[in-house]
Structure formats: structure tokens, C-alpha cells
Amino acid sequence: MKANIPNRIILPEEKTPTQWYNLRADMPEKPPALLNPGTGEPLKVEELFPIFCEELARQELNNTDAWIDIPGEVLDYYKTFRPSPLHRAYRLEEELGTPARIYFKFEGNNTSGSHKLNSAIAQAYYAKAQGLRGLTTETGAGQWGTALAMACAHFKLPLTVYMVKGSYNQKPYRRSIIHTFGAEIIPSPSDTTNAGRAILAQMPGTTGSLGCAISEAVEKAVTNEGFRYVLGSVLNQVLLHQSVIGLESKAALELYDEYPDLVIGCAGGGSNLGGLIAPFMQDKLQGRANPRILAVEPASCPSLTRGKYVYDFCDTAKVTPLAKMYTLGSGFIPGANHAGGLRYHGMSPMLSKLYHDGYMEAVSYEQTTVFGAAAEFSKVEGILPAPESAHAIRAAIDEALKCKETGEAKTILFGLTGTGYFDMTAYEQYLNGTMSDVIPTDAQLEASEPQS
């Protein structure tokens, strides 16, 4: 029965999702509320309006509606690159000699090169619908900045992107592609904001961090009439939009009577992971199935595996609300030789709660072993993965090798979030043997500990 599964499954149009799935509605215990840092009180939706689009603010705090209609204009845009393909990794299975059946959901087949476009187009749509004049954001490795620049070009919305300085210098092509889509791009920390100037005064040579770039982007939004800030991960609204990944994956597997024993996603702020696992976690919460859910993070920025579950700021300058999450401290900056994204100090509050409550596992990997998996995967599967995505590949390979030992024919699903075309410098370092691993010491983690 399972012999005729193609190696690339494209979901038929009538099966593609027209609603996003809001997992929080089905969580027996909700993630703790965001807190106003001044009062320590739970944030009211109106308090978010100066920062976020109103509809996005409402989505952020919506713990009750399980299904939210995808607006027509967003659906139309989705149709230019979705449904994304679900691949059966026959060649990888053969190469590993594993009885496991390995599937991956490939989100790299759009110009932004990653899953980030799923939320970018939604956020740009709501901004346009509200009549805003423009948006600000930050980007680390550049995937989010590229996706949002594309989305804003589509709706003809001005955009300013603060790009973590280390990436800005390492990835000139990322800058150029964001520039091509018409966005302004500024290396962070910069002298264009108070937050940036303060950080530069304190650490003149810093290569920046996501937390710092967030501070700058938020400041720029709240000090410019008609501008709002948007974010590509961590937030509930983002995980909501990314649920299309999981919904499509589940529907595509159902076509072939498959269900994953194990769902694996890379985890930085949690946008891909939260989206991929959403419908499977629903099954788990409602007792219909019990798949293992595995988050994979870099050893250089191990928020789930070495962070603390406490209230912390989402940014470095401490201007954002407080979120209860696994965090390394808002001052944490991963080592400069860490390649790729997944460099945020915290983790999605929703995923943090699920992890804390035992619904999810987490593991961390050093980057050389991750790039080893990426290089192997590219040769056998013919897709060049982003370093971020390669974390999930590494874990999937290791789990498939365990199946080889035990003889279990498990079904493994992982998220292949994007392509590595802009990460060739890091690939070259790996191939030449000049890549090294960066693992923060306990002392370093203590020094950046959350202060709340």
C-alpha cells in the first residue's frame, strides 16, 4: 500500500488550508501572559497597538479561536508558492540503510528561500489593510528580512530592516536582495536609534544580536507616525501563520495513509517549529495520537536545553513586553563564528510552555556536525539546505540511524525550512576544515542571565 508514495508530494488545491490553526486554543494550560514591563501587569491588547498592527495584536493575544480565516489576498499570494512540496527522502533512507521512512516539508521553493514568507505576507497584508505608512523589522541571517522585503514590495509598503551587523558583513548578497526588493537596510547596532547608540557606546566592536536589532526596529517604529514593527518569529501571531506548514504536511501525509512517529524542527525563535508541529501537537493534546516532537537548536545558542524558564525581555534594550520563555538572557550574544540564524536568546512562549509541560523534547548540536549533515543531504537529496534547516536534518539522520539499530520502521517528518545559497561562505569553511564550534561556557551563560 505504501509502495507508490512519490518522492515529491504536491497537495491538490482542494486540500490546501484556507484557515490557520491557533494551537493555543487547544492547550489545556495557556502560555503565561505577556507583561507590561512598567506595571508588571498582563498586557491589554490596546497596549500593543502602538507597536503592532491592530489585527496582529489581536491575534497575538487570542487564546480562544482555534481556526482563523486566511484573508483572500494572502491566500492568493500563497498560491504563488504554496502548497510547498512534501518530499519522501528515499535516497537518504537508502544511503543510511535505515528502515525509517523519512519525509521532509520543503519551504525553500520561493524567492525568499525560506518559510518566513508565510508570515511576512500576512503581516504586510494586515499593515496595508490598516492603512499604515510603513514597517520596520530586524533580521539575523537575512531570511526574514528578505521575505518581508518581498511582501512589502507586493503591497508597495516602505520597509526599514535592521540587520545584525555580523550577518550584514558576512552576507553582502542578502543585503543586495533585500535592497533589490526596495527596502532600506541598516546594519545593527547603528547610530540611527537611541538603543543602537547606547549599545555602540558600550560595545563599539560588537557584531550585534537579534535582541539589539529588535530594540532598534521597535524604536524606529514607535517614533515614526504611521509605522509599526513586525517580527518574524517568537510571537504567537507568527506561529499562527506558520501553521500552514504543519497543516499541509499532515494533509499530504494523509493522502498516503501516513502519520509521523516523530516530528523534528529546527528551533531559533520557534516560527518553523511551532508551525510544523501545530496539528500534530493538537492530536497529542487531544489524545488522538502521540508523536514525539523534537526541537533542534544550535549548541551556540541553546535556549531550550540550557536556558531558564522565566520572564525576560524580548530585546536587548528592554523596551519590549516581558515574556515567560526559555531564555539565555536578553543580553546574550552567540559567538561570532556561529554560522546562520537560530541566534535568538529566547524561545517562543507557546513552545516554551509546551516544552516545560513535557509535550516536547529538545536537543542541541554543534555546527560542524550540522554542516556535515547538510553536505551529505545535499549530495543525496539534491537540495542545498540552509544551516538552520540542517539542524533538523542532523537530528533526523541520527534518529533514522537509531531505527537502523533497532530495526524499527518509524515515520519521521522534519521541516526543511530553507535553502543555503547565501551561506556558501560557511559551507566553504566547513569543506576546508576551518569551521569551529562555539559553545558558551556556564560562566558566559550566567553573565547574561535573565534579570527578572
Place this chain on the structure above:
Amino acid sequence: MKANIPNRIILPEEKTPTQWYNLRADMPEKPPALLNPGTGEPLKVEELFPIFCEELARQELNNTDAWIDIPGEVLDYYKTFRPSPLHRAYRLEEELGTPARIYFKFEGNNTSGSHKLNSAIAQAYYAKAQGLRGLTTETGAGQWGTALAMACAHFKLPLTVYMVKGSYNQKPYRRSIIHTFGAEIIPSPSDTTNAGRAILAQMPGTTGSLGCAISEAVEKAVTNEGFRYVLGSVLNQVLLHQSVIGLESKAALELYDEYPDLVIGCAGGGSNLGGLIAPFMQDKLQGRANPRILAVEPASCPSLTRGKYVYDFCDTAKVTPLAKMYTLGSGFIPGANHAGGLRYHGMSPMLSKLYHDGYMEAVSYEQTTVFGAAAEFSKVEGILPAPESAHAIRAAIDEALKCKETGEAKTILFGLTGTGYFDMTAYEQYLNGTMSDVIPTDAQLEASEPQS
């Protein structure tokens, strides 16, 4: 009836081609034969065996079989990235305010980033099937080298790629991706071959050319036991494999009762153009339809629009057979500031014949206007085109604007051959206003004239 055409048409599996279409079989006058440069006599298939795989040599000279089965292993691989989507460019139409209906066939949705993979996987398959030890090739902008490296990784075949030195230095990421797929990559001209050493002695500072890299790759193949040479364009066999582009395009348009009034493709050696137009040219040759067919080439390397239709060598060192084609002379090297591919001195003999016999038109564009079209297209359609592909976009936009003037609702189909992720340096030059145009003078063309 035509209102419900989606903006991305994916051909259903049962409609995807299982045979390639060999246009030569239906040409009333065949392209003149390849000649042995020593004897001046038409080449026999056995004479090609030392250079090419035997099956590919047979395909090269096959002027009689219109349909050739795609081998099962190639079909399996095609399924990992084909059918490629056919897009309706609604947003571009709206932006231009044209009554034209614009479609484009997008071949960039695979890791190699272009249509080149269609032939690469076929050529690697035949090499493997013949039990060869390895392959050699050349690459200009890097698309073919990337595609062949992927294909050879799939079949675990060693590969040496001679990359035009100018591109090798301009595009370090291209090198790295080819390296990641396990191929050896050498900047050409190099000191690894007699041909390379001779050219280096004559022009020590040269940035190289495709013709020169071909000489090196052929020499490397014929001097190494069990190796053969493969080529990504120009040859009949390549156009045969690329016919999947046109076959899929035509089948996808038929689903919506559409037929192009105009088919536009960029033209370097002719691989994409020949593949895209194949079934439409068949209709034209057989009197079933009369679409305009338009080749678009760079003003910096204008083989069709300014070359001569004569017998010429396919390479610089004059070791290859002689082909009758539109050519600028095998010694022609496009200006160093020419961005992207489409830099071959000649044109596919089959397309040359069709152009010479009046079945096809040609136009050339300067690169700044091409990049202008690319930047505009990327913003409205959300796909970042390769500079090569952008030549077709430029022509499609201009034709759509003519429709706006005349009020004609023509159906335009163009080939979007690939993505521009590795061409961001050129995009940045365009955006910063530092890109210039390079048009060879008449004196330059005369100096490189074919000598036969």
C-alpha cells in the same frame, strides 16, 4: 472561461511528458551536418564516441526519431523537481496596464537554480549506464556546472568542471556550491591542459571564455581513460532533453484552453530557447499554428543578430567538430563587465537553421535595460530572475507594452530559466548605477570572425 486561471499552474502527474521531443525529425530541411575538422567530411557517430557517451552521440546525430523515451531513472529524478510551474503573471500585467496575458515557465525551482538540470541528469545517467569513470565539462555563469555537479553526485560520478575565470572570481558562491556537491572545479584558462597553457601564453590576463573552457574540458576528457565530455547547451542532444520545458508549458496552457501568440526565450547557446519552443515550432512547421518565436540575446554577445551563418569551431582551441551556426568567431570573448551567462560565441546549429530559414526572430538588449526589467519583475512577481532569464523578461515586457498601445490581448509565453541568487553583485551594480553596457564594435567582431 479564462477567468479562473490560477497564477501558478502545476501540471497533473498524468499529463507530464514521458518522452522528449526531437524537433529535427520534423524539420523539412535538417541542420547541416557536423564536419570532421581534419577531413571536412560529415561526422560519423563512431567519431563522436571518444568525446561523448555513445547514447548521447546517437542522440546528437538522430534526425529521424521525433519522440525518444525518457529513461526511468531520469523520470524518477525529474519527479523531484518537475513538472516546473507555469505562472500567469497577473501582477506584471496589472503593473504594465497591458491587455496581454503573460505566462512564464519557471525553471528556477531546483537547487541548481536553472533549467540546466533537465539535461544534466540525462547526460549523467547515460554516462553511468555506459560504465564511464567520470565526466568533464565547462561552465560560464555557473548554472550548468552546478546542475551537472548535482547530477553527478546523484549517480556518484566524478566530475571536473572548468569554470570561465571571470565568473570563477566574480562568483565564489557558485564555486562553493559546485564544490559542496563534490566536483573538482578549475578556473579556465588553466595550466592543467595544453589548450589552457597555450591561451595563457597568448593572453596571460584573460578572464577566459566558454570556448576556451570547452577546449580544456574536451582535452581533459579525451586524455583520461574512461572519461567523456558533456556540454550544457548548443548541442542537439541538450535541446532534445530541454524539450520537457516546452512540452510541459504547452500541456499546462492547454488545460486552460490557451495557446501563445508569441513565445520568447533568452538565447546563449540555445538550450532553454530550443527546449521551450520545440512543440510550438512543431505546430508552426506542420501548419497547425503560427506563433511568433523570439530569441533574446545580450548586445554584448549577439551571435544571431550580428554573427554570420557559417561553419565554425565550437571552441577556442579548434579541437571540436565544425558546426554550421550563427557565430561571432570561436575567438570571440564578450566584454569583461558583461554580467551573467549567454556568453557563447555561437548558437545551436538547429536554432541557427530555423532562424536562417525565417521561422524565428531575434533581438538583442543591453544589460542595464535587462537588469531594469529584472528588478521590476522581482518586485511585482516575487521571483528574483537570473540575468540570463531577464533578457526574456525585458522582451516580454516590451511586447506587452506594444499590446497596450494596440489594444491587442495577445497571449505571451516566456521562459524564466532560473534564479539570480548568485548574481547579486551585478544586481548591486545595477542598483548603484555603476553597471555599464558592453557592445562589441564592428571592428572587434571582424577581428574575431570565423575563419572557415
